Amino acid sequence: MKIFTPVRLIVAGLALFAIVLALVVFPSSDYIFLPDRAHPVAPLVTVKGGKDPTQGGVYFVDVVVRKATLLERLFGGLHEGADLYPPQAVDPPGVDERQRHALDLQDMRRSQQIAAAVALRAAGKKVVLRDIGARIAFVQQGLPAFGKLEPGDVVVAIDGRPLHTLQDVFKRMSAHRVGDVVAFTVRRGSGTKIVKMKTVGVGTGAARRPVVGVSLEPALDIHLPFPVRIDAGNVGGPSAGVAFALEVMEELGQDVVHGHKVAATGEINPDGTIGPIGGIKQKTIGARQAHVDAFLVPAGENAREARKHAAGLRIIPVKTFPQALRALATLPQSG
Numbered sequence: 001m002k003i004f005t006p007v008r009l010i011v012a013g014l015a016l017f018a019i020v021l022a023l024v025v026f027p028s029s030d031y032i033f034l035p036d037r038a039h040p041v042a043p044l045v046t047v048k049g050g051k052d053p054t055q056g057g058v059y060f061v062d063v064v065v066r067k068a069t070l071l072e073r074l075f076g077g078l079h080e081g082a083d084l085y086p087p088q089a090v091d092p093p094g095v096d097e098r099q100r101h102a103l104d105l106q107d108m109r110r111s112q113q114i115a116a117a118v119a120l121r122a123a124g125k126k127v128v129l130r131d132i133g134a135r136i137a138f139v140q141q142g143l144p145a146f147g148k149l150e151p152g153d154v155v156v157a158i159d160g161r162p163l164h165t166l167q168d169v170f171k172r173m174s175a176h177r178v179g180d181v182v183a184f185t186v187r188r189g190s191g192t193k194i195v196k197m198k199t200v201g202v203g204t205g206a207a208r209r210p211v212v213g214v215s216l217e218p219a220l221d222i223h224l225p226f227p228v229r230i231d232a233g234n235v236g237g238p239s240a241g242v243a244f245a246l247e248v249m250e251e252l253g254q255d256v257v258h259g260h261k262v263a264a265t266g267e268i269n270p271d272g273t274i275g276p277i278g279g280i281k282q283k284t285i286g287a288r289q290a291h292v293d294a295f296l297v298p299a300g301e302n303a304r305e306a307r308k309h310a311a312g313l314r315i316i317p318v319k320t321f322p323q324a325l326r327a328l329a330t331l332p333q334s335g
Contacts, residue, residue: 031090032068035081035282036061038263038290041240041247046229050251056293058250059263060243061286062235063279065090067097081285081309103151104236110135111237111267114220115244116228118272118321122245123252128223129270131164132156133187135219143213144197149186154219156192157185166216173199178210220270239277241268242296245321246328256328263287264296264324272321276302284309294331296324 038059068084091100117127134155139145157163158172159182176182178201185194199210230244243264249256265283267275276298277283284306287295294314297306303317318324 029087030068030073031065031085031087032072032079033083033085033279033282034064034066034079035285035289036064038283038287038292041243042250044231044233045244045247045251046227047248047251048226048228050248051253056257056259056261058243058247058257059261059287059290059292060232060240061263061265061283061295062237062240063282063286065279081282083281101236105234106152107238108232108236108240110220111239111241112230112232112244113222114270115241115268116224116230116248117222117270118241118268119245119248119252120224120228122272122321122325123249123254125225127225128221130221130223131218132221133163133219134166134169134216136186136214137217138215140213140215143211144200145184145195145212145214148195148197149184149212149214150188153186153188155184155186155216159183160185166218169216173210176210178208180210182210182212184212218270237277238267239265239279239283242266242274242318242321242324244268246296246324249325256325258328258331260294260328260331261290261292262294262296262328263290263292266296266298266302266318268321274298274318274320274324276300280305281309284313284315288313294328296327 038061041058041060072079072082073084091097117129121127132154136149136151136153136155138151139149155163155169158169161172163169163172173182176199178199181196181198183194183196185192197212199212201208202211203209228248232240245268246256246262246264265277265280267277269275280297280302284295288311292313294316295306295310296316296318297303299317299319303315306315316327318327
């Protein structure tokens with residue numbers, strides 16, 4: 001009696017092929033973060049009257065983020081520098097993958113505007129930067145604003161009283177008690193709407209205060225003395241701000257990299273401070289793969305994590321844009 005007939009072997013082989021194909025092709029629910037080789041910034045930045053550096057250059061780093069295949073999920077990534085994350089660690093509550101990417105592109109555009117403003121100010125140019133409200137960065141699940149306000153909304157008034165700064169928001173909210181109904185006027189896209197919510201309390205004792213459950217950042221109106229265009233395509237997020245600011249200065253004729261290939265990451269704020277970013281492991285590997293001479297990273301935990309994966313790459317921790325310029329000025333002249 002033959003157990004393994006040709007037909008059975010073919011069927012078994014097809015079944016095995018189907019299983020392997022499914023593992024390779026079909027996505028899991030988890031996300032995979034992968035390194036991406038650092039990219040030169042010069043082709044993305046256009047400054048009126050500016051010119052690209054002739055030696056060295058500024059590089060930005062990003063992270064490839066996609067759904068992991070079933071095979072990658074089973075075997076821990078299968079790629080150098082890969083990390084796996086559950087959906088709740090990547091997508092904000094109530095936000096799907098498409099919405100998150102749209103928010104990332106908003107953050108990128110905002111980062112580009114701020115980077116240009118910071119760079120031109122550092123170069124001694126006149127920049128007008130005006131607060132026009134409070135931009136919602138995050139909405140906390142389970143609190144009153146969840147499902148009513150969205151990341152990217154700009155709060156322009158509370159209880160009908162216009163506001164311009166984050167401090168204005170705190171003043172308006174401090175006039176309320178826990179349980180009061182508060183009315184937020186928000187600008188969403190080209191429209192404006194009023195959203196009413198009942199506040200809840202956080203903290204204890206004298207520190208207890210009313211909240212609706214949003215994290216805020218300044219909404220800005222920026223006017224530059226001449227056009228600066230930055231086009232990063234479909235890359236999202238705010239972490240390329242430092243790299244963009246350095247490249248703008250290079251194109252203004254200020255040799256900030258001194259002939260070196262310098263990668264940079266960090267969210268740049270209007271006051272020139274540099275904030276932490278995610279994916280530093282993958283970004284460090286991406287900088288190494290581009291064979292840059294140095295990698296500017298936000299000081300603190302980002303710098304400590306970058307050093308773990310540097311493998312000889314020079315890591316330069318920085319807290320502010322002026323500090324970044326001073327650190328690069330200490331590098332020996334290349335060539």
